Amino acid sequence: MTWILGLSAFYHDSAAVLLRDGEIVAAAQEERFTRKKHDHHFPSHAVRYCLDEARISPAHLDYVGFYDKPGAKFDRLIQTYAALAPSGFRSYLRALPLWLRSKLHLPVEIDRALGHEYRGRYVFADHHESHAASAFFPSPFDEAAILTIDGVGEWSTTTLGHGRGNAVTLTHEIRFPHSLGLLYSAFTYYTGFRVNSGEYKVMGLAPYGEPRFADLIRKHLIHIKDDGSFWMDQRYFDYCVGTVMTSAAFHDRFGGPPRNPESPITQRDMDLAASVQVVCEDVMLKCARHLHAITGSKQLVLAGGVALNCVGNGRILREGPFERIWIQPAAGDAGGALGVAQLIWHHVLGQPRRAGTADSQRGSLLGPRFDAANVRQLLDQEHLAATEFTAEDELLDAVTDLLLQEKVVGWFQDRMEFGPRALGARSIIGDPRSPKMQHTMNLKIKFRESFRPFAPAVLREHASDYFALPRGNDSPYMLLVAPVQPHQRTNGSAAAMQGLTGIDRLNVARSRVPAVTHVDFSARVQTVTADANRRFYRLLQRFHERSGCPVLVNTSFNIRGEPMVCSPKEAVRCFLGTDMDALVIENFLMLKPDQQALSREAQDAYKQSFSLD
Amino acid sequence: MLKLVLTCVYPAILVGRVLNAITGRDPLGLRRPAGESFWIARAERSSPAEYFSEASSAEGRGHGGWGGPAIAVLRRLARFTAPRRLQPGERYSAAADREQGIPDEIYTLW
Numbered sequence: 001m002t003w004i005l006g007l008s009a010f011y012h013d014s015a016a017v018l019l020r021d022g023e024i025v026a027a028a029q030e031e032r033f034t035r036k037k038h039d040h041h042f043p044s045h046a047v048r049y050c051l052d053e054a055r056i057s058p059a060h061l062d063y064v065g066f067y068d069k070p071g072a073k074f075d076r077l078i079q080t081y082a083a084l085a086p087s088g089f090r091s092y093l094r095a096l097p098l099w100l101r102s103k104l105h106l107p108v109e110i111d112r113a114l115g116h117e118y119r120g121r122y123v124f125a126d127h128h129e130s131h132a133a134s135a136f137f138p139s140p141f142d143e144a145a146i147l148t149i150d151g152v153g154e155w156s157t158t159t160l161g162h163g164r165g166n167a168v169t170l171t172h173e174i175r176f177p178h179s180l181g182l183l184y185s186a187f188t189y190y191t192g193f194r195v196n197s198g199e200y201k202v203m204g205l206a207p208y209g210e211p212r213f214a215d216l217i218r219k220h221l222i223h224i225k226d227d228g229s230f231w232m233d234q235r236y237f238d239y240c241v242g243t244v245m246t247s248a249a250f251h252d253r254f255g256g257p258p259r260n261p262e263s264p265i266t267q268r269d270m271d272l273a274a275s276v277q278v279v280c281e282d283v284m285l286k287c288a289r290h291l292h293a294i295t296g297s298k299q300l301v302l303a304g305g306v307a308l309n310c311v312g313n314g315r316i317l318r319e320g321p322f323e324r325i326w327i328q329p330a331a332g333d334a335g336g337a338l339g340v341a342q343l344i345w346h347h348v349l350g351q352p353r354r355a356g357t358a359d360s361q362r363g364s365l366l367g368p369r370f371d372a373a374n375v376r377q378l379l380d381q382e383h384l385a386a387t388e389f390t391a392e393d394e395l396l397d398a399v400t401d402l403l404l405q406e407k408v409v410g411w412f413q414d415r416m417e418f419g420p421r422a423l424g425a426r427s428i429i430g431d432p433r434s435p436k437m438q439h440t441m442n443l444k445i446k447f448r449e450s451f452r453p454f455a456p457a458v459l460r461e462h463a464s465d466y467f468a469l470p471r472g473n474d475s476p477y478m479l480l481v482a483p484v485q486p487h488q489r490t491n492g493s494a495a496a497m498q499g500l501t502g503i504d505r506l507n508v509a510r511s512r513v514p515a516v517t518h519v520d521f522s523a524r525v526q527t528v529t530a531d532a533n534r535r536f537y538r539l540l541q542r543f544h545e546r547s548g549c550p551v552l553v554n555t556s557f558n559i560r561g562e563p564m565v566c567s568p569k570e571a572v573r574c575f576l577g578t579d580m581d582a583l584v585i586e587n588f589l590m591l592k593p594d595q596q597a598l599s600r601e602a603q604d605a606y607k608q609s610f611s612l613d
Numbered sequence: 614m615l616k617l618v619l620t621c622v623y624p625a626i627l628v629g630r631v632l633n634a635i636t637g638r639d640p641l642g643l644r645r646p647a648g649e650s651f652w653i654a655r656a657e658r659s660s661p662a663e664y665f666s667e668a669s670s671a672e673g674r675g676h677g678g679w680g681g682p683a684i685a686v687l688r689r690l691a692r693f694t695a696p697r698r699l700q701p702g703e704r705y706s707a708a709a710d711r712e713q714g715i716p717d718e719i720y721t722l723w
Contacts, residue, residue: 011720011721012717040711041707044705078629078684079629079678079680080640080680081680081683082629082679083630083639083640083643083678084630084641085630091719094715097615097616097619098723099687099723100619100694101708101709102707104688105694107667108695108708109707109708112696112699124666159655160652170655172654173652175642177642178642195717196717196721225649225650227650229652234641239722240641240722242719243715243716244716244719344665348661
């Protein structure tokens with residue numbers, strides 16, 4: 001038996017993944033345990049969880065892999081300082097102590113973190129090769145073209161490659177500082193959102209705007225070739241050696257300084273979001289077409305932070321040349337931990353790979369689970385009133401009753417998701433037909449910006465009735481945006497929205513499922529199957545039987561700034577700290593009126609315990 | 614103390630900058646390249662053992678900047694700053710952590 005531990009750490013989204021003979025045993029992000037979003041520290045808690053899941057200690061591990069190459073990254077850092085000196089002296093003085101004390105000694109650092117129990121070899125993989133491996137190896141394809149796009153790894157920011165059998169080969173790259181991920185992050189920063197988590201907000205804000213700055217971006221900031229390659233004019237950016245993303249030249253070009261976080265969002269901000277989104281999609285699509293031309297493959301796999309841009313992914317699928325695409329659900333740096341572990345299995349150890357009809361990510365439900373005894377203990381400790389259901393059908397009926405009454409339900413089941421999306425294990429769910437659901441969930445449950453859309457979870461067999469996903473393609477990980485089918489749209493809604501601008505467009509009833517239909521009639525779809533998540537699938541079935549609608553609103557179980565809940569205790573805290581109506585943890589159902597109300601001060605303290613993202 | 618030492622090393626970075634200017638090297642591609650495409654062919658892999666090693670610079674090759682001497686000096690310096698082993702019973706904490714006040718977006722690049 002061969003045990004391989006993959007790690008990503010020290011930048012953002014630290015994570016650990018454990019393989020046994022090439023199979024994923026456990027995977028988790030550190031933020032879920034430490035409750036610090038995008039936690040960058042060594043993933044001690046995630047490692048402990050993975051080892052506990054397998055009932056082994058570090059001494060049993062055969063290989064430990066790290067998701068990038070510190071030597072090459074250090075090379076890039078110093079070459080950057082040498083290219084731009086004396087600019088960057090302050091950055092140099094702040095960055096280098098960490099390198100000298102820790103990052104240049106990663107085997108020692110990891111050895112310390114593993115308590116000096118591990119005796120095997122440390123393997124370091126190229127950052128983008130880790131992404132590529134995480135995209136190809138778990139995919140259901142024997143061979144596929146590979147596209148990775150993110151901020152930066154060592155030098156690469158975008159790579160093209162090909163996977164076949166047990167081999168991944170990257171052939172072309174774009175190098176730092178020319179980076180589509182950093183361009184998107186620059187606009188995230190400029191529009192007043194937090195980089196590394198606000199990119200999703202920019203993508204969600206884009207449909208409210210007009211891409212009137214897109215030509216300006218193409219003319220001055222990024223030069224894009226027909227083959228998707230690009231070069232960025234660094235006079236407009238300050239990330240190489242500064243402490244912010246954008247330069248004074250950028251601000252001059254776009255008419256002012258960055259928006260202050262939490263200040264009102266203007267039409268201009270929406271237009272900026274729409275513009276960078278259009279440019280991003282343009283590059284993604286061109287890269288995909290070029291990749292198809294050089295590989296001839298009919299399948300595409302994607303990873304890297306930009307692969308979380310599900311609007312761009314949707315366009316690649318609808319307008320690009322590939323018949324099928326698969327996207328690593330933990331496409332950001334957390335997924336690199338999986339990639340390096342699989343590289344060790346297939347490339348270092350030369351183990352064969354056989355793709356199945358389904359992917360090997362197992363619904364990405366790879367994290368901790370909690371049994372009834374855990375839940376009962378918590379209920380006793382917290383003096384919570386709950387009903388335990390011994391028959392699953394009765395539980396599903398009770399939850400469906402609540403959903404039909406437009407109640408918002410916390411849904412905590414099975415193993416936690418690996419990756420940023422809630423997929424029906426740590427979810428907040430509701431009735432998508434309710435016209436008030438988006439407003440209620442955003443402002444009373446999630447405490448987040450009112451413009452943000454929610455995603456639909458839909459029974460796979462009914463997906464095409466509601467959403468225009470190309471034939472043969474599912475979206476099990478909520479990473480594809482598809483148009484809501486015209487026959488589901490409300491008559492006259494498009495015309496009604498034409499006279500409106502910005503957030504006002506939200507007030508128009510857009511479809512039969514308004515809570516999950518964005519203002520451009522798109523939806524970030526999750527197709528649900530019994531194989532991936534049996535109980536969630538059955539709940540959707542029951543809701544469909546009773547309502548005629550095979551769709552539920554599915555959003556992550558957390559409030560703004562909080563990592564998705566991991567344990568029942570965190571779920572209860574979120575339930576009591578918000579206006580959520582009910583909470584289901586495994587077979588236990590809790591209703592808000594039955595609980596002792598939390599004081600306003602306690603609710604505020606809960607909200608304030610997470611810094612806004 | 615370490616920052617003082619790093620300040621003393623900084624002239625090596627400055628020398629790299631000057632040499633880049635004199636020799637026309639542009640490791641960051643700040644000047645827009647001519648040609649039909651900006652794609653760069655990736656280097657062939659070295660042997661698996663070397664490629665998967667910590668010190669592998671497979672991705673760092675071919676950039677042509679004059680940062681090399683500074684990198685060598687800093688790597689030598691790092692020999693004196695390695696984290697120590699944990700003592701029996703001592704709980705792990707990182708040997709160093711990022712400075713306060715560094716935005717995530719910038720820290721990510723380091």
